[in-house]
Amino acid sequence: MSDIILGIETSCDDTAIALVNSNGEVLSSVVSSQVDIHSEYGGIYPEHAARAHIHTILPTIDLAFKKAGVKPQNIEAIGVTRGPGLISSLLVGLNTAVGLGMGWNKKVIGINHLRGHLRSADLEQQRVKYPATILLVSGGHTFLAYMKDINDISILGTTRDDSVGETYDKVGRMLGLAYPGGPAVDRLAKEGNPNIAFPRPLLNSKFEFSFSGLKSAVSRFLAANPDALQADVAASFVQAVMDVLIKKSHNALKNYRSKSFVIVGGVAASPQLRQQAEKLCNKMKVELCLPPLKWSTDNAAMIALATWDYIKLNIHKEPIAQLQLPIFEF
Amino acid sequence: MLTLGISTSSGKFAIVFGIEKKVLYSSDNLKLSENKDIRKLVETGLSKIGKTVDDLSSIIVDNGPGGTSSVRTGVAFANSLAYALNIGVAPVSSLELLGIEAFDKFHKPVICSINSTKGNIFVGLFDKNELKSAKYGKIETILPDFLTFSDEFVLIGHQSTRIMELSQDKTYTDTNLTFANVETLLTKSHLFNDKIVKFPKYIIPITEENYQ
Ligand SMILES: Nc1ncnc2c1ncn2[C@@H]1O[C@H](COP(=O)(O)OP(=O)(O)OP(=O)(O)O)[C@@H](O)[C@H]1O
Ligand SMILES: [Mg+2]
Numbered sequence A: 001m002s003d004i005i006l007g008i009e010t011s012c013d014d015t016a017i018a019l020v021n022s023n024g025e026v027l028s029s030v031v032s033s034q035v036d037i038h039s040e041y042g043g044i045y046p047e048h049a050a051r052a053h054i055h056t057i058l059p060t061i062d063l064a065f066k067k068a069g070v071k072p073q074n075i076e077a078i079g080v081t082r083g084p085g086l087i088s089s090l091l092v093g094l095n096t097a098v099g100l101g102m103g104w105n106k107k108v109i110g111i112n113h114l115r116g117h118l119r120s121a122d123l124e125q126q127r128v129k130y131p132a133t134i135l136l137v138s139g140g141h142t143f144l145a146y147m148k149d150i151n152d153i154s155i156l157g158t159t160r161d162d163s164v165g166e167t168y169d170k171v172g173r174m175l176g177l178a179y180p181g182g183p184a185v186d187r188l189a190k191e192g193n194p195n196i197a198f199p200r201p202l203l204n205s206k207f208e209f210s211f212s213g214l215k216s217a218v219s220r221f222l223a224a225n226p227d228a229l230q231a232d233v234a235a236s237f238v239q240a241v242m243d244v245l246i247k248k249s250h251n252a253l254k255n256y257r258s259k260s261f262v263i264v265g266g267v268a269a270s271p272q273l274r275q276q277a278e279k280l281c282n283k284m285k286v287e288l289c290l291p292p293l294k295w296s297t298d299n300a301a302m303i304a305l306a307t308w309d310y311i312k313l314n315i316h317k318e319p320i321a322q323l324q325l326p327i328f329e330f
Numbered sequence B: 001m002l003t004l005g006i007s008t009s010s011g012k013f014a015i016v017f018g019i020e021k022k023v024l025y026s027s028d029n030l031k032l033s034e035n036k037d038i039r040k041l042v043e044t045g046l047s048k049i050g051k052t053v054d055d056l057s058s059i060i061v062d063n064g065p066g067g068t069s070s071v072r073t074g075v076a077f078a079n080s081l082a083y084a085l086n087i088g089v090a091p092v093s094s095l096e097l098l099g100i101e102a103f104d105k106f107h108k109p110v111i112c113s114i115n116s117t118k119g120n121i122f123v124g125l126f127d128k129n130e131l132k133s134a135k136y137g138k139i140e141t142i143l144p145d146f147l148t149f150s151d152e153f154v155l156i157g158h159q160s161t162r163i164m165e166l167s168q169d170k171t172y173t174d175t176n177l178t179f180a181n182v183e184t185l186l187t188k189s190h191l192f193n194d195k196i197v198k199f200p201k202y203i204i205p206i207t208e209e210n211y212q
Helices: A035-039 A046-068 A087-104 A113-122 A164-174 A181-189 A212-224 A230-255 A271-284 A301-312 B038-049 B068-085 B094-106 B139-147 B160-166
Strands: A004-009 A015-021 A026-032 A077-083 A107-112 A132-137 A142-149 A152-158 A260-264 A287-289 B002-007 B014-019 B022-026 B056-062 B088-092 B110-115 B121-127 B130-137 B152-157 B171-174
Touching (some): A004 A087, A015 A046, A015 A301, A046 B068, A087 B068, A107 A113, A113 A301, A132 A230, A164 A230, A181 A271, A230 A271, A260 A271, B002 B068, B014 B038, B022 B038, B038 B068, B088 B094, B094 B110, B094 B121, B121 B139, B160 B171
Parallel strands (some): B110 B152, B152 B171
Antiparallel strands (some): A004 A015, A015 A026, A142 A152, B014 B022, B110 B121
16 A cells, blocks of 8 residues: 555645645645636635636646656555535546546545544644644634544534634725735734724633624624724734633633644644634643644645545545535535 | 547537548437536446546547536546546537538638626637637627628627627528537547647646637
């Protein structure tokens, strides 16, 4: 058995390819970002994303093999994101994977993108100790989960409306910042004071989230106070988000014995979140596991690492698109 | 010298296998065309003719226009299979396929049309194995220019009836066909040989952005 997986990720707007071995060592990881294409529209237009994928996918695959110094014959299998995601984007990755698998005579496994995010914290280095509490905060998802081990995940709570990343992006747009809004809002927030009292939605619900009320509150505030200091608006918004995320994470850690607290997904790149999570973990005497920044947002290394779980547990999933896919499913 | 032809522009997936211009297997004939799993189609075809994927020496793929997502599916598969096997792949536009098929039957200039979004149409004027003109937009705007080419036309594609209504002073032969036969990819493969590419070149689907 070979020790290398080819990971393919095209669920959204990045064409990502990686070669990863069973220890989580990343032999190569190439992400062709479409930010330039989508920033013009302030968001992702699915048809543009799919067209860009078909332009970039083969050169990106070729580059990943060259960078790793690996021959296709030497891989064990291909893991490709089958969902959740945009159908038109998923189809490019899936059908490319199927063609490669057929030509190279390699098994092709359809991977749950969220399983990829979960496993991102173990890339390059084994970090997560089980049982673990997971906070997944990405562009499309927001939830707290408890993992007894790789094979046993329960969802504690999820968002009733918008995801955190989406909320960041929308507030970014309201503030006239570049897409994606997340990093830009964080940067601006550092220059301001959190002196505006935005709501902390569902603060008293143990694990459930809601962000649409916060988003509307920012919008109403900006309409009523056009001269407000933008940095203060950003800082107050970020503080409201942090209060909610940290409070609910605290609830989880109090109720579920955990060795690790893991934060994954694009918003895990937020320095404010990293800082406040560290405080929480020190208080709770739990080890904080954060993937390096580059593994927080979409990449294929996390998909390849998740593929190893499927292989080790002997779980085969066909490379067929599934637009909705819960985290506890493989 | 096994060649694989793939056509997905009609929204239904069809493949053909052949050697030179001889068809060995066509999924259309076997009524498997509703199948959207391209791998299964190809595997079924290969096993029917007792060949393996390693016997393939080239791929010809219909790169649209047509169902945007299904064209992309066929093209993504064709590109990656060709890349993996280190063989060439040739694109044929779905309009050209229509044109070839209609001209073959009637030997007259052909107007081919494929519907796009928002009432826009991909229209092609085809004569003697050659796409003379390709336009995208409203049929009413495009048609007058095309009609100066001849007094008699063969019609194939979505807009055939509409074209006859719009300009009644020309003579038309209606093929009553909207999509081409996948076998044309193989039986006319000599027309596509000069379009074969190998990685780092690959096939891009035809859309309103790159159609002219
Ligand atoms: N520093 C940051 N602070 C806050 N948010 C950030 C930061 N960096 C990135 N983000 C946000 O992360 C999100 C993207 O994350 P990710 O790539 O994990 O999401 P996705 O893959 O689009 O969604 P999903 O994985 O749920 O399908 C964007 O909304 C972006 O604004
Ligand atoms: Mg993601």
